[in-house]
Amino acid sequence: MLNDSAFKRLPSNAAETISFRVEGQVVTARAGESVAAAVLAAGLGPTRTTAVSTSPRAPYCMMGVCFECLMVIDGQANTQGCMIPVVEGMEVGFQHGARAVMEESV
Amino acid sequence: MSTVQYDLAVVGAGPAGMAAAIESAHRGLNVVVIDEQPRAGGQIYRQVGQPVLQDKRILGPEYYYGADLVAEFSAAKIEVLHSATVWEIGARHLCLSLEGSSRRISFSRLLLATGAQERPVPFPGWTTPGVMTCGAAQIMLKSSGLAPSEPLVIAGSGPLLLLIACQLQRAGVSIAAVLDTTPSRHYVEALRELPGALRGWRYLLKGCKLLMELRSAGVKRLSGVQQLRAEGGSDGKLARVRFRHKDREQTLACSTLLVHQGVVPNVQLTRSLGAEHRWDELQQCWHPCLDSGGETSVGGVFVAGDSAGIGGALVAELQGKLAAIEIASRLGDTGQQTQNTEAHDQDTQKLQQAIAQQLAIRPFLDRLYRPAAVFLRPADETLVCRCEEVTAGDIRSVAKNGCAGPNQAKAFSRAGMGPCQGRMCGLTVSQLMAEVHNAPVSEVGYYNIRSPIKPVTLGELASMEPELESELEPKLESEFVEQAKA
Amino acid sequence: MSVGANPGRYEAEVAVIGGGLVGLAVALGLQDQGLTVSIIDEGDIAIRASRGNFGLVWVQGKGDTCPAYARLSRLSARLWGPFAEQLTASTGVDVQLSQIGGLFICLTEQELEQRRLMLDAMRDEHNGDYPYEVLNHEQLKAKVPEIGPTVAGATWGPEDGHVNPLLLLRAMAQRFIANGGRLLTSGPVTRVEPQQGRFRVHCGDQQFEADKVVLAAGLGNRDLAPQLGLSAPVVPNRGQVLIAERVQHFLDYPTGHVRQTGEGTIQCGDSKEDVGLDSGTTTDVVATIARRAITMFPLLKKVRLIRSWGALRVMTPDGYPIYQQSQQYPGAFLVSCHSGVTLAAAHAGPIAEWIATGIADPSLSLEEFHAERFSL
Numbered sequence: 001m002l003n004d005s006a007f008k009r010l011p012s013n014a015a016e017t018i019s020f021r022v023e024g025q026v027v028t029a030r031a032g033e034s035v036a037a038a039v040l041a042a043g044l045g046p047t048r049t050t051a052v053s054t055s056p057r058a059p060y061c062m063m064g065v066c067f068e069c070l071m072v073i074d075g076q077a078n079t080q081g082c083m084i085p086v087v088e089g090m091e092v093g094f095q096h097g098a099r100a101v102m103e104e105s106v
Numbered sequence: 107m108s109t110v111q112y113d114l115a116v117v118g119a120g121p122a123g124m125a126a127a128i129e130s131a132h133r134g135l136n137v138v139v140i141d142e143q144p145r146a147g148g149q150i151y152r153q154v155g156q157p158v159l160q161d162k163r164i165l166g167p168e169y170y171y172g173a174d175l176v177a178e179f180s181a182a183k184i185e186v187l188h189s190a191t192v193w194e195i196g197a198r199h200l201c202l203s204l205e206g207s208s209r210r211i212s213f214s215r216l217l218l219a220t221g222a223q224e225r226p227v228p229f230p231g232w233t234t235p236g237v238m239t240c241g242a243a244q245i246m247l248k249s250s251g252l253a254p255s256e257p258l259v260i261a262g263s264g265p266l267l268l269l270i271a272c273q274l275q276r277a278g279v280s281i282a283a284v285l286d287t288t289p290s291r292h293y294v295e296a297l298r299e300l301p302g303a304l305r306g307w308r309y310l311l312k313g314c315k316l317l318m319e320l321r322s323a324g325v326k327r328l329s330g331v332q333q334l335r336a337e338g339g340s341d342g343k344l345a346r347v348r349f350r351h352k353d354r355e356q357t358l359a360c361s362t363l364l365v366h367q368g369v370v371p372n373v374q375l376t377r378s379l380g381a382e383h384r385w386d387e388l389q390q391c392w393h394p395c396l397d398s399g400g401e402t403s404v405g406g407v408f409v410a411g412d413s414a415g416i417g418g419a420l421v422a423e424l425q426g427k428l429a430a431i432e433i434a435s436r437l438g439d440t441g442q443q444t445q446n447t448e449a450h451d452q453d454t455q456k457l458q459q460a461i462a463q464q465l466a467i468r469p470f471l472d473r474l475y476r477p478a479a480v481f482l483r484p485a486d487e488t489l490v491c492r493c494e495e496v497t498a499g500d501i502r503s504v505a506k507n508g509c510a511g512p513n514q515a516k517a518f519s520r521a522g523m524g525p526c527q528g529r530m531c532g533l534t535v536s537q538l539m540a541e542v543h544n545a546p547v548s549e550v551g552y553y554n555i556r557s558p559i560k561p562v563t564l565g566e567l568a569s570m571e572p573e574l575e576s577e578l579e580p581k582l583e584s585e586f587v588e589q590a591k592a
Numbered sequence: 593m594s595v596g597a598n599p600g601r602y603e604a605e606v607a608v609i610g611g612g613l614v615g616l617a618v619a620l621g622l623q624d625q626g627l628t629v630s631i632i633d634e635g636d637i638a639i640r641a642s643r644g645n646f647g648l649v650w651v652q653g654k655g656d657t658c659p660a661y662a663r664l665s666r667l668s669a670r671l672w673g674p675f676a677e678q679l680t681a682s683t684g685v686d687v688q689l690s691q692i693g694g695l696f697i698c699l700t701e702q703e704l705e706q707r708r709l710m711l712d713a714m715r716d717e718h719n720g721d722y723p724y725e726v727l728n729h730e731q732l733k734a735k736v737p738e739i740g741p742t743v744a745g746a747t748w749g750p751e752d753g754h755v756n757p758l759l760l761l762r763a764m765a766q767r768f769i770a771n772g773g774r775l776l777t778s779g780p781v782t783r784v785e786p787q788q789g790r791f792r793v794h795c796g797d798q799q800f801e802a803d804k805v806v807l808a809a810g811l812g813n814r815d816l817a818p819q820l821g822l823s824a825p826v827v828p829n830r831g832q833v834l835i836a837e838r839v840q841h842f843l844d845y846p847t848g849h850v851r852q853t854g855e856g857t858i859q860c861g862d863s864k865e866d867v868g869l870d871s872g873t874t875t876d877v878v879a880t881i882a883r884r885a886i887t888m889f890p891l892l893k894k895v896r897l898i899r900s901w902g903a904l905r906v907m908t909p910d911g912y913p914i915y916q917q918s919q920q921y922p923g924a925f926l927v928s929c930h931s932g933v934t935l936a937a938a939h940a941g942p943i944a945e946w947i948a949t950g951i952a953d954p955s956l957s958l959e960e961f962h963a964e965r966f967s968l
Contacts, residue, residue: 005236005255005343005361010277011160012251030158032144033250041252046235046342051838051856052495056342058235060492062242063149064142064560065223065372067493067525068233076894078525078561078837083191085144098838098856101738102891194875201875210875508611508765510777511636517643518762520855525837525898551636557873558897564836564860565893567882570875 006043020090029086036062036069036081039092047071047081048095070095111212112138112185114433115200117192117375118219120148121172121419122411124179125426126217126433131182133434138185138211140192140202146176148221149245150419155180158251164276165247168419175423194557195375197404201557201570208566215406215433218376219426222369222412225391225477226530227262228484231336232365233492236344240270240366253279254362259347261285261334262366264475265309268316270364275323282358284320285331285349287367289478299470306467332478336363367477371413374529377555379404385548388472389416390482391533392552398458399432400425408433421464428457483537490538491531493524501535505542511551512536525561528553604630604774606947607793607802609781609816610809612642613757613932614939616764618806621944623771630802631768632795634812635777639871641810642932644833644903646861647757647853648846649689649934652696652724652749656710658912659717660957665931667956668938669751675937676755682770685763687755688854694752695727695736696848697743697888704728704744711747723750738842740890746847754846756854757933764936776800780812784819786921791820804923806947810906811869813928821920823963824928828869828904831862832877834885835899836892843889850885850892858895860885871902905930908966915943915961917950926963 009030016031022044029038036059039047046056048070059069062082069081073092077099081092114130116123119141130137139146147154151172162170187204194201199212224239231237240260246252253274259282260271271284296303303310320327332350339345346359370391373383382395382403393415400408410429411422435450484490486499496519504518512535515521521535522528528535532553540547608619611633619629651669655662669691676689698704708726715722725748732746733739769775776795783794784805793800807813807820817824838856845851851859863877878900886892906928908914913929925947929935935943946952 007246007252007255008279010164010247010251010253012158013156013160015158030250032153032156033252037246037250037252040246041250043255050495055233055495056235056338057233057492058343059238060233060242061224061239062245063223065526065529070525078896083142098840099895101839101842101895504762507762507769508633508775508777509636510633513636513643517758518765520758523835523899525896527899554901556899556901557875557878558900561837561896561898563894563896564834564882564886567879567897568886568893570879572876572879 004043005045007037007040009041018086018088020086020088020092022092023094032085034062034082035071035073035084035086035090035092038086039071039081046094049097051098054097072099111214112136113213113437114138114215114217115140115211115213116217116219117195117200118148118221118411118413119143119146119179119186120150120219120221120411120422121175122221122422122426122429123148123217123219124175125423126219126410126430127184128178128182129427129430130434131184133430135434135437138187138213140187140190140200142189142191144189146179146186146188147172149241151176152245152248154248158249159247161277164273166273169248172419191560192375193560193562195379195559197379197406203562203566206566208562208570210570214437215408217408217410217429217433218413219409219411219422220372220375220413221422222416223372223529225367225370226534227365227367227481228488228490228498228534229334229336229481230485230488231338233489234336234338234344235342236338236361237336237363237365240266240364241369243270243274243364247273247277253277254364256280256362257282257358257360258362258364259283259285259358259360260364261287261331261347261349263288263477264366264368265313265471266369267366268313268320270366271325272316272319275320275325281325282360284325284327285334285347285351286327286329287331287334287478287481288329288475290330292474292476296470296474299473302466302468303470305463306470309467332480367481368475369412369416370533371415373413374527374555374559376402376409376413377552378557378559379407381407383552385546386415388469388476390476399436400429401432417461417465417468421461424457424461424464428454428461431457482534483541484534490534491519491521491524493526493530494520496521496531498534498538501538502542505539509539510543512539512553515539516553522553527555527559603801604628605802606630606804606806607632607791607800608806608808609784609793610807610812611765611775611777612640612808612810613761613936614810614927614929615806615808616761616768617932617936617939618808618927618944618947619768619773620764620771621940622948623768623773624940625944625948627948628772629768630774630776630800632781632793632800633775633777634780639811639869639904641903641906641930642761643758644831644871644901645757645933646833646859647754647851647933648694648848649691649753649755650694650749650931651751651934652694652747653707653710653714654931654934655912656714658910658960660960661912662714662718662722664938664956665934666751667942668935669753671937671941672753672755675940679760679763679767683763683766685759685766687760687763689753689755690846691751691753692844693748693750694754694846695732695746695748697732697739697746699743699884699887701744704747707747724748736843736845738889738891740887743888752846754851755933760933760936781809781816784816784924786820786924789923791921791924804925804947806925806927808927810928811904813926817926820924821918822916822924822926823966824914824926825963825966826906826908826928829907829930830865830867830870830902830904832865832873832881832900832902833862834860834878834881834897836860836895836897839895842891847888850888857898858892869904871904873900873902910966913961914963915946915958916963922950
């Protein structure tokens with residue numbers, strides 16, 4: 001599952017491990033970390049394609065400024081992954097182009 | 107009634123916001139602090155209340171220093187709203203979104219302490235997945251204990267470049283190269299500011315130590331790098347970085363490229379208020395105009411910390427405290443009147459002296475690390491507005507076809523219309539307009555920024571309770587309206 | 593600010609004051625009539641109704657108390673297709689014109705009934721030549737399945753449409769410049785001086801001389817008109833507009849309060865407020881607009897607002913345009929309206945012809961649009 005673009009976990013103080021799904025794939029995360037961080041740790045991406053030209057994008061600033069980390073999080077489209085902490089059982093999808101008006105629950 | 111009246115609302119729980127809130131609470135003010143993150147600390151002290159990394163040497167003592175401030179903040183008699191996003195501010199009210207619902211709060215005074223953002227670094231390929239800011243890498247270290255994937259290249263200019271390189275190196279990350287884009291002539295130009303630099307010798311020393319640390323770790327560092335470009339592979343992700351060094355074209359394979367060209371004040375909130383701003387030619391960024399107490403041109407609204415002007419975490423803390431003293435004393439007989447004028451002046455003077463001492467190094471750093479021109483006014487092919495995919499060439503073209511400034515350029519090109527609301531492109535668009543019109547950036551101006559300052563759902567807006575009275579802010583009687591009534 | 597201009601004197605056959613939707617459309621039409629034109633525009637921070645509007649090319653319901661205005665709107669709508677084609681062909685800019693009909697959605701039966709009565713009366717006024725349909729909820733749902741369950745119905749106007757007003761501005765400016773027109777963003781015009789049959793326009797330290805002058809400065813016309821023996825008693829009327837994020841296409845038809853733009857963004861409006869020159873937004877009105885939008889289209893509940901603004905309509909006392917040549921100073925023309933998008937084609941066509949030749953086609957009934965009517 002880890003591929004060569006995955007961010008590496010450094011020795012860290014203990015924390016709960018959380019399981020959630022990204023594009024249907026099970027991913028583990030550290031309790032308290034953001035969806036974007038967990039997705040990068042899993043080496044998954046590009047995390048969206050643009051509405052204008054379907055160009056691939058991924059998180060850039062990790063602090064809520066750039067809006068590149070837009071993902072579909074528990075049915076809510078265009079949500080900044082860097083601003084949402086991972087929750088057990090969360091469903092995350094990549095934002096492919098313009099959002100649908102209403103999201104189906106995955 | 108959904109509104110609660112506070113003496114002071116503080117936006118941002120970084121060092122400035124925390125220090126201001128603590129000081130205000132001491133002086134008996136009823137304070138509320140609103141912050142987007144789940145925990146206090148801002149960006150610089152992110153997660154320091156519950157640090158993630160086991161090895162404390164990676165981030166260094168300056169990070170862990172913040173723990174005391176966070177602890178004091180958590181213990182103080184302050185109402186704090188975490189994970190709350192402010193999307194509108196007025197002089198006496200703000201609207202925020204928390205847990206999927208929006209509400210309005212009102213207050214007598216407002217302190218904006220929203221810190222800095224990384225200066226956007228437009229260059230060919232900067233939107234490629236895998237290109238991130240040095241600040242992003244620091245956030246991931248602090249909040250998640252994550253290090254970038256390798257091969258890793260770090261490129262840019264500024265103190266943070268050295269710092270993150272050292273931090274990652276300490277963490278055992280292998281860095282393929284540090285590409286320093288600082289133009290070599292800046293080293294000479296910065297000598298002009300040597301007196302200030304010498305007053306800030308501690309910072310100079312720190313910088314030298316970081317350089318030596320990198321050198322003895324054997325990290326390859328190239329200076330005077332130009333023509334930076336990032337390229338993706340067939341999977342859409344970053345594959346390599348190209349650049350020019352000493353007249354030779356070079357390529358380095360990498361899966362992460364960390365870029366940095368300094369940080370700039372986050373002026374989104376002050377802009378949305380219509381506060382006056384000035385352009386700083388040396389720092390190539392906008393600042394809100396502030397009086398000596400930190401008050402903007404909008405009465406009752408103060409700014410402290412990096413969003414007032416880049417000064418770093420220690421300065422932010424001092425400014426936060428100073429702002430709180432000013433706010434408390436100007437509030438006068440609401441809240442506790444604790445200070446006599448002499449003591450007040452002594453306190454503020456000491457703080458201002460400490461701030462001045464900390465800021466002595468800045469002109470030197472500003473000259474040395476001023477971004478190379480190509481990052482301020484990129485080549486035509488470079489994407490400037492990431493959200494709407496507008497290139498520098500597009501902006502130059504609309505500038506030549508009837509657009510006098512950034513707001514018309516926005517209307518004609520869509521730059522600035524995406525969800526980031528100009529945070530990534532605003533600085534560059536103003537620069538390009540200035541270039542085409544051969545005018546100073548200060549004259550060209552900036553986007554009109556309006557609510558919502560962060561996107562908020564129509565459903566949340568629709569569910570907001572209406573105010574029982576209309577907005578209490580006084581409306582100016584325009585001469586125009588008077589004539590209409592005649 | 594005098595970005596992009598040099599101090600000095602300029603000459604042209606026509607000086608158009610105001611480079612918004614009205615000024616640009618008129619200027620293009622004048623160029624088509626063979627005249628050389630300079631536009632003097634205030635610049636980037638001007639109060640610009642042109643940048644703030646809804647983009648509707650709208651016919652239904654307009655001119656219910658002024659048949660000449662109803663006819664003018666319909667004429668302009670018919671001219672819009674060729675106008676857009678010409679713009680796209682000459683500039684490569686697609687202004688995203690769509691004229692497949694529009695809906696005025698009525699939330700309550702009472703609103704629907706009131707509107708039916710108004711449109712019935714208009715049909716009578718125009719001897720049956722006034723196309724519209726009244727749709728009940730079921731009929732509306734057949735056209736727009738996403739309509740909210742509490743919506744009473746809508747009135748359908750087959751001649752209604754919408755366009756991208758910003759691309760329209762961009763295309764018009766580009767064509768104007770390509771045709772040799774001079775577009776000067778020199779700042780506000782302070783004075784227009786009639787000078788022995790010609791006109792001298794003062795703008796900062798610059799002067800422009802022309803044989804004819806057209807006042808197309810929106811709210812700025814108010815102060816300029818009296819200098820030329822004209823009257824423009826216009827006041828600002830604010831409409832707040834919301835733009836929400838791009839969404840996959842679902843709404844084909846523009847409606848009076850919600851439309852999906854060519855980019856896919858969702859535009860919601862509006863309001864009618866008397867607040868002077870305040871182009872800001874207010875939380876309560878924004879919330880009301882949002883509430884109306886999701887009543888009409890509940891599926892928009894989770895869609896995010898990205899931008900909002902207040903635009904200042906240029907309102908005459910009766911809301912109808914002013915088209916008038918100065919009697920005291922022939923060659924000075926006043927053009928004022930609050931539907932600069934709908935009327936753009938007419939402005940670039942018959943209105944420009946009137947300005948160029950001094951003679952208006954009788955079918956336009958331009959005498960109905962003189963400012964004297966306000967003092968009657």
